[in-house]
Amino acid sequence: MGAHTPYPPSPDAETAKTNPPVTTSTTSVSGARSAPPVWAVLLAACAGQFLVVLDVSVVNMALPSMSSSLALTETGLQWVVNAYVLTFAGFLLLGGRAADLFGRKRVFLLGLGLFTAASLAGGLAQEPWQLIAARAVQGVGAAVVSPATLTILTTTFPHGSARTRAIGTWTAVGAGGGAAGALFGGLLTEYLSWRWVLLVNVPVGALVLVAATVWLTESRSGAARRLDIPGAVLVTSGLAALAYGIVQTESHGWGAAASLVPMLAGLVLLGVFLAVEARTREPLMPLRLFRVRAVTAANAVMTVFGAGMFAMWYFMSLYLQNVLHYSPVKAGLAFLPHTLSIVLGSKLAPRLMARFDGKTLALVGGILAVTGFGWQSRMDADGTFLGTVLGPAVVMSLGSGLLMTPLAAAATSGATASDAGLVSGLVNTSRQMGGALGLSVLATVAAERISSVRGDGGTAERALAAGYAQAFTVATGIIGAAVVLMAVALPRTPAVPVGPGGGGADRAA
Numbered sequence: 001m002g003a004h005t006p007y008p009p010s011p012d013a014e015t016a017k018t019n020p021p022v023t024t025s026t027t028s029v030s031g032a033r034s035a036p037p038v039w040a041v042l043l044a045a046c047a048g049q050f051l052v053v054l055d056v057s058v059v060n061m062a063l064p065s066m067s068s069s070l071a072l073t074e075t076g077l078q079w080v081v082n083a084y085v086l087t088f089a090g091f092l093l094l095g096g097r098a099a100d101l102f103g104r105k106r107v108f109l110l111g112l113g114l115f116t117a118a119s120l121a122g123g124l125a126q127e128p129w130q131l132i133a134a135r136a137v138q139g140v141g142a143a144v145v146s147p148a149t150l151t152i153l154t155t156t157f158p159h160g161s162a163r164t165r166a167i168g169t170w171t172a173v174g175a176g177g178g179a180a181g182a183l184f185g186g187l188l189t190e191y192l193s194w195r196w197v198l199l200v201n202v203p204v205g206a207l208v209l210v211a212a213t214v215w216l217t218e219s220r221s222g223a224a225r226r227l228d229i230p231g232a233v234l235v236t237s238g239l240a241a242l243a244y245g246i247v248q249t250e251s252h253g254w255g256a257a258a259s260l261v262p263m264l265a266g267l268v269l270l271g272v273f274l275a276v277e278a279r280t281r282e283p284l285m286p287l288r289l290f291r292v293r294a295v296t297a298a299n300a301v302m303t304v305f306g307a308g309m310f311a312m313w314y315f316m317s318l319y320l321q322n323v324l325h326y327s328p329v330k331a332g333l334a335f336l337p338h339t340l341s342i343v344l345g346s347k348l349a350p351r352l353m354a355r356f357d358g359k360t361l362a363l364v365g366g367i368l369a370v371t372g373f374g375w376q377s378r379m380d381a382d383g384t385f386l387g388t389v390l391g392p393a394v395v396m397s398l399g400s401g402l403l404m405t406p407l408a409a410a411a412t413s414g415a416t417a418s419d420a421g422l423v424s425g426l427v428n429t430s431r432q433m434g435g436a437l438g439l440s441v442l443a444t445v446a447a448e449r450i451s452s453v454r455g456d457g458g459t460a461e462r463a464l465a466a467g468y469a470q471a472f473t474v475a476t477g478i479i480g481a482a483v484v485l486m487a488v489a490l491p492r493t494p495a496v497p498v499g500p501g502g503g504g505a506d507r508a509a
Contacts, residue, residue, distance in 0.1 A: 040215035042166060045149040046173040047208045048112055051201055052142035055084060055119075057181030057313055059135075061328045062194035066131070069194060076128045082247045083132050087139030088146075089432040090240030094232045096147035096426065097284050101227060104152050109212055111144025116205030123199035134198075146428050150412065165350040168405045172346030180339055182317055183332030190329050231284035234273035242266030243433065249440040285426075295423060297489040298411035301482050302430040305366070305407075307438025308373065308478035309400060312338065314439060315446065315468045316376075316389070323381055323465045334385055337393040345401020358406035359492045365402030366483035372396025373479055377472035381461040410490065438478060446471040 059066075063077050072080070099107040115138055122134030153166045188196040245263030252258040277283040290296050316338075320331040345365065352361050372395030379388050411427045450467035458466070 040211060041152060042169060044108075044208055044212045044215065045152045046170055047204070048108065048145045048212075049149045049170055050173045050177040051112075051205060051208070052088075052115065052146050053177035054181050054184065055138060055142065055201070056088070058185040058188075058197045059084075060314075060317055061182060061185030061332065062189045062197045065189050065194035070125070070128050070131060072128050072131075076132070079132045080135055082244075083136040084139040084142070085247065085432070085436060086240055086243045087136045088142050089243045089429060089436060090236045091140050091143035092147060092429040092432065093235050093239070093285060093426065095144035096423070096428075097232075098144065098227065099148040104148055105212065105217065107144055108148040108152065109209060111141045111148060112205055112209055112212070113141075115141030115145060116202055116209070117141075119198045119201035119205065123195040123202070143428075150408070150427065168346050168350035170408075172343040172401065180335075182313070182335045183339070186328030186330075186332030190327065228277075228280055228282060228284035231273060231277055231280060234269050234276060235284060238266045238269030238273055239429065239433070240266070241269060243436050246436045246440045249444065254444065289423065289426075293489075293491050294410045295426075297485075297491065298407050299426055299430040301362075301486050301490060302407055302411065302427060303434035303437075304482040304485060305369075305403065305479060306431040306434030307441070308475040308482065309369075310435040310439045310442070312373075312376075312396060312400075312475075315442070315471050316393075319379060319383075319465065319468045320389070323461050323468070324383065324385075334389060335393075337390055338397045341394045341397035342401040345398040345403075346405055347401075349402050349405035352402070353406060353409075357492050358410055359486065359490050362403050362406040362410075362486055362490065363483060365399045365404075365406075366479065366486060368399025369396050369403060370399075370476055370480050370483060372399055373472055373476040377469050377476055379465055379469045379472070381459070381465040383465070438475070442471040442474055445474050 059080060063080065066072055066080060067077055070076075095107070095111065118134045118137035118141055122131055122138065125131035125134060150170060153170055184200070185197050188194075188200060241262045243266075245259050245261070245266060248256070248259040248262065254260075273285075274287070277285050277287055313335075316335070317331060320326045320334050321328070326334060349361060349365075372392045375395060376392035383389070408427060412423050446467035448467075449470040450463045453463035453466045454460070
């Protein structure tokens with residue numbers, strides 16, 4: 001995607017001579033085994049993505065049990081969540097570039113092995129610091145796995161309907177992982193133990209490791225195997241410091257030194273990173289990528305949309321348990337409409353992209369999401385599942401699913417094969433940083449509203465419901481801003497026709 005054309009020819013054609021297409025089939029004289037590996041690639045990549053996204057939310061339902069078992073303080077409980085989020089966000093760009101330079105399969109296996117081992121350590125933790133340290137290492141492993149999964153798909157499936165449908169499946173599985181975290185966390189905590197929200201990753205991770213080892217073939221950009229160490233240190237430190245400052249605002253406020261100092265330090269480090277990258281021969285983040293309109297616009301929209309999107313999981317979980325007094329399992333089951341609708345939207349998106357351009361579909365999804373979030377902002381203390389939760393859940397989740405696939409496709413389609421991992425890491429970084437920033441803003445808004453209603457003599461349930469509703473109101477405005485940004489900045493993309501019959505890759509997707 002050049003800077004002067006709204007949707008240039010596929011980079012696959014332009015780089016075919018220097019970057020031969022990656023095949024996922026194992027070496028075979030007859031080639032008869034070419035179709036099964038395509039399925040296996042899709043399965044392995046999506047399973048890896050499901051695991052790392054699931055662990056963003058699965059521990060939420062287990063926090064009370066963790067607190068009583070390990071004598072965790074409120075600050076300690078925050079760090080069980082934040083340690084994962086911080087390292088996940090901070091190492092994503094490094095993980096994406098490492099996949100390009102050292103091989104997508106090798107880096108995928110390394111990240112998944114690290115994630116699985118850390119899950120085992122966390123599940124067996126006997127002290128609070130052991131659990132928090134394991135969560136931090138999990139985040140590092142997830143930051144390596146997540147961009148590698150998307151890179152494996154974009155370098156495996158040819159440009160067109162096969163790739164679009166593969167990205168749709170990847171988006172659906174990732175979104176389903178975030179939504180399913182509440183359900184799995186509730187079930188495992190209530191019927192087994194909080195430890196199983198981490199230990200369950202071990203057999204699943206081991207299975208995916210075996211499948212990936214057998215079926216995936218190695219691929220890399222072909223560039224010199226040199227990692228930009230100064231750039232990696234600067235961007236990882238900068239993103240981690242910025243994310244740390246953002247999560248500190250929830251307990252200290254935006255004006256406190258505990259929040260402002262790390263955020264300012266993070267911004268300074270990122271500024272130095274950009275200056276270093278402009279002068280480095282083999283940069284971690286080639287600044288030319290930001291001249292690609294689709295990459296820049298899609299990531300900007302992803303950041304803004306992610307800032308509002310996180311309200312759906314976090315505040316709905318609190319509303320169901322603290323206001324409607326659902327048990328962890330019942331609250332998890334109440335998220336099923338969210339899960340099914342977002343998966344449906346993600347799987348419908350590639351089919352609709354065969355008839356409409358990606359920008360139009362993203363705008364339709366965004367408008368649906370705005371409608372659903374606005375509807376959900378009418379929640380109150382007397383709400384019911386059928387009257388308050390179900391309708392908004394379907395609308396905002398379906399819209400989110402329709403939106404994410406064309407955005408991910410736009411953000412990755414402008415990259416050459418040598419930059420595929422980096423751009424995939426950038427997509428995930430945008431979403432994570434947007435979510436961390438948005439959640440801190442929305443948590444502050446909700447806390448102020450809760451305090452105000454309590455000060456006026458409202459009951460605890462009414463105060464909480466009012467605070468959560470206010471968070472959804474602000475989230476509606478944030479997502480509305482994302483829709484406006486899409487309309488103004490996102491380039492139009494042509495419809496992706498479904499080829500007659502389709503090849504093995506198309507059928508796998």
